[in-house]
Amino acid sequence: MDIPEARAFILHWGEMGSQWGVNRSVAQVHALLYLSDRPRHAEDICEKLGLARSNVSNGLKELQSYAIVRRVHVEGDRRDHFTAETDLWDMLLKIAAERKRREIDPTIQLLGELADSLEGRADVPAHIRERIGRMHDFIGTLADWYADIRRLPKATLVTLMKLGSRITRFLPGSKP
Amino acid sequence: MDIPEARAFILHWGEMGSQWGVNRSVAQVHALLYLSDRPRHAEDICEKLGLARSNVSNGLKELQSYAIVRRVHVEGDRRDHFTAETDLWDMLLKIAAERKRREIDPTIQLLGELADSLEGRADVPAHIRERIGRMHDFIGTLADWYADIRRLPKATLVTLMKLGSRITRFLPGSKP
DNA sequence: TGCCTATTTCTGTAATTACCGAAACAGGAG
DNA sequence: CTCCTGTTTCGGTAATTACAGAAATAGGCA
Numbered sequence: 001m002d003i004p005e006a007r008a009f010i011l012h013w014g015e016m017g018s019q020w021g022v023n024r025s026v027a028q029v030h031a032l033l034y035l036s037d038r039p040r041h042a043e044d045i046c047e048k049l050g051l052a053r054s055n056v057s058n059g060l061k062e063l064q065s066y067a068i069v070r071r072v073h074v075e076g077d078r079r080d081h082f083t084a085e086t087d088l089w090d091m092l093l094k095i096a097a098e099r100k101r102r103e104i105d106p107t108i109q110l111l112g113e114l115a116d117s118l119e120g121r122a123d124v125p126a127h128i129r130e131r132i133g134r135m136h137d138f139i140g141t142l143a144d145w146y147a148d149i150r151r152l153p154k155a156t157l158v159t160l161m162k163l164g165s166r167i168t169r170f171l172p173g174s175k176p
Numbered sequence: 177m178d179i180p181e182a183r184a185f186i187l188h189w190g191e192m193g194s195q196w197g198v199n200r201s202v203a204q205v206h207a208l209l210y211l212s213d214r215p216r217h218a219e220d221i222c223e224k225l226g227l228a229r230s231n232v233s234n235g236l237k238e239l240q241s242y243a244i245v246r247r248v249h250v251e252g253d254r255r256d257h258f259t260a261e262t263d264l265w266d267m268l269l270k271i272a273a274e275r276k277r278r279e280i281d282p283t284i285q286l287l288g289e290l291a292d293s294l295e296g297r298a299d300v301p302a303h304i305r306e307r308i309g310r311m312h313d314f315i316g317t318l319a320d321w322y323a324d325i326r327r328l329p330k331a332t333l334v335t336l337m338k339l340g341s342r343i344t345r346f347l348p349g350s351k352p
Numbered sequence: 353t354g355c356c357t358a359t360t361t362c363t364g365t366a367a368t369t370a371c372c373g374a375a376a377c378a379g380g381a382g
Numbered sequence: 383c384t385c386c387t388g389t390t391t392c393g394g395t396a397a398t399t400a401c402a403g404a405a406a407t408a409g410g411c412a
Contacts, residue, residue, distance in 0.1 A: 003300055005290045009308055012286055019279055021195045023370065034311075037303040042389080052372045057390060078380075079388060086307065088314040103195055110188055114181045127213040128182055131262065135185075135210075138264040141337060148340035156344055161317060164324035168332055170346040199400065218359080228402040233360060254410070255358060 006035050010049070025051055029059040030069065030084060039072045039081030066098045089154045096146060104143055111136035182211050186225070201227055205235040206245065206260060215248045215257030242274045265330045272322060280319055287312035 010031040017027025028049050033040060040048075045056050060082055063069035068085045085091045115136050118129040149157070160167065186207040193203025204225050209216060216224075221232050236258055239245035244261045261267045291312050294305040325333070336343065 003304060005294050005300070005308065006304055008286070008290060009311075012283065016279065016283060019197045021197050025370075035304055035307050037301070054373075054390075054392090055371055058371095061390090088310060103192065107188065107192060110184070114184060118181050124179055124181070125213070128179060128211055131211050132181065132185055134264060145337045145340050152341050152344065159347070160343065161321045164321050165328050167336065167343065168328065170348070171335070172346070201400075230360075230362090230403075231401055234401095237360085 009035065023059075023062075025049075025055050026059040026062050029056060030063055033063075033069055033082060033084035034086065036083070039074055039083045041074075041077070041079040041081050043079070045082075067094045087154075089157060093150055097150065100143060100146060104139065108136065108139055108143060111139065185211065199235075199238075201225075201231050202235040202238050205232060206239055209239075209245055209258055209260035210262065212259070215250055215259045217250075217253070217255040217257050219255070221258075243270045263330075265333060269326055273326065276319060276322060280315065284312065284315055284319060287315065 010028050013031035013034075014024040014028040017030075018024045028051070029045055032045060032048055042053065042056050042060065045051070045060075046053050049056070051059075060069060063082075063084070064071065068091050069082050070085075071080050072083055074081045085094065111132060115129070115133045118124055118132060121129070152160075186204050189207035189210075190200040190204040193206075194200045204227075205221055208221060208224055218229065218232050218236065221227070221236075222229055225232070227235075236245060239258075239260070240247065244267050245258050246261075247256050248259055250257045261270065287308060291305070291309045294300055294308060297305070328336075
C-alpha cells in the first residue's frame with residue numbers, strides 16, 4: 001500500500017483490533033484485504049504489511065474461522081488467494097456470531113451451572129444467588145435476541161437501525 | 177469470597193475481560209463488587225482477590241471512568257468504599273457509551289478525515305475511496321443508532337429485545 | 353499547623369502475547 | 383516417483399502488558 005490513506009486505515013484497524021481482543025496482525029491483514037479489489041496471496045500480504053510468512057498464515061486461518069475472509073482460486077496460479085467480505089453488515093454479523101460461539105455461549109453455560117449449583121442452598125447469601133442468576137438471564141436474553149435478529153434480511157436491519165428510537169411509535173399502545 | 181461459585185464467577189469474569197480488551201484485574205474487581213451487597217474498601221478488595229494495592233486502586237479508577245462503579249462514604253469510616261452498578265442494562269449501556277467515546281468516536285473521526293482527503297483524487301483507485309467511505313458511513317450509522325436508542329427507558333428496551341424479529345410485524349407495509 | 357491514615361503515582365520486574373525464521377509437511381506437475 | 387512450490391507447525395526471541403512494592407501525595411483530624 002503506497003497510498004498513505006490506505007496505510008493509515010490499516011494501521012488504525014490494527015489498533016482497533018488489539019483494543020477488542022483481536023491480535024494486531026490479524027486485523028491488519030483483514031484491513032488490507034478489505035481494501036483490495038482483487039484476491040491476494042499470502043506472500044503478497046507479507047510484503048505489503050512487512051509481516052512474517054507464518055504470522056500471515058495464522059492470521060488468514062483466524063480470519064477464515066470468522067468467515068470474513070475466504071480462500072479463492074485464481075486462474076493459472078497455484079497459490080491460494082484470499083478475499084475479504086466487503087459487505088459490512090455481513091461482516092459485523094459474522095464476527096458477532098463467532099464471538100458469541102467462542103465466548104458468550106460458554107459463559108452462559110457456566111453461569112447456568114453456577115446458578116443451578118446455588119439453587120436452594122441455605123449456606124449461600126441470597127444476593128449472590130440472585131446476582132449470578134440475573135447475569136445469566138441477562139446474557140441469555142441478549143444472545144437469544146441476536147440469534148433471532150440475525151435471520152432478518154439485511155434491508156430490514158438497515159430500516160430498523162435507521163428508525164432508531166422512532167420504532168417505538170409503531171408499538172401497540174404508543175401515543176400517536 | 178469463600179463460596180466456590182462466587183470465586184468461579186469472578187475468575188471467569190476476569191477471563192472475559194481480557195478477551196474483550198479489559199485487563200483481568202479490573203474485571204475481577206468489578207465482578208467482586210457486583211456480587212457484594214455492601215460497599216467495600218480497597219484493602220478489602222486486595223485481600224479477597226490477592227492483588228496489590230496499586231493494582232486495585234487503578235482498577236477502581238478505571239471502573240469509575242466507566243461509571244459502573246462509584247465511590248460511597250460509609251458512616252464512621254474514613255476510607256473510601258466502592259459499589260458496583262447492579263442493574264445490568266445500565267451497566268451494559270454505560271460500558272458501551274464509554275467504549276464508543278474512547279474508541280469508536282475517534283475511529284469515525286479518522287475515517288471521516290481519510291474519506292475527505294480521498295475526495296476527488298484521481299491518483300487513488302476508486303475502490304479504495306469507496307471502501308473507506310462505506311466503512312465510515314457504516315460505523316457512523318451504528319453510532320447514531322446507539323446514541324438514539326440509549327435514551328429510551330429501560331422497560332422499552334426490554335420490550336424491544338423480547339420482541340426480537342417480531343418487531344417487523346409492526347412496521348408499516350408488513351403483511352398482517 | 354502538623355501528624356496520621358488513605359490513596360495515587362512511579363519504577364522495576366514478571367508474565368503474557370505476538371512475532372519471526374527455520375524446519376517439517378502437503379500436494380501437484382513433470 | 384521425485385522435485386518444486388506453497389503451507390503449516392514449532393521453538394526461541396522480542397515486545398507488550400500487567401503487576402507488585404516503594405515512594406510521594408492528599409486530606410482529614412487533633
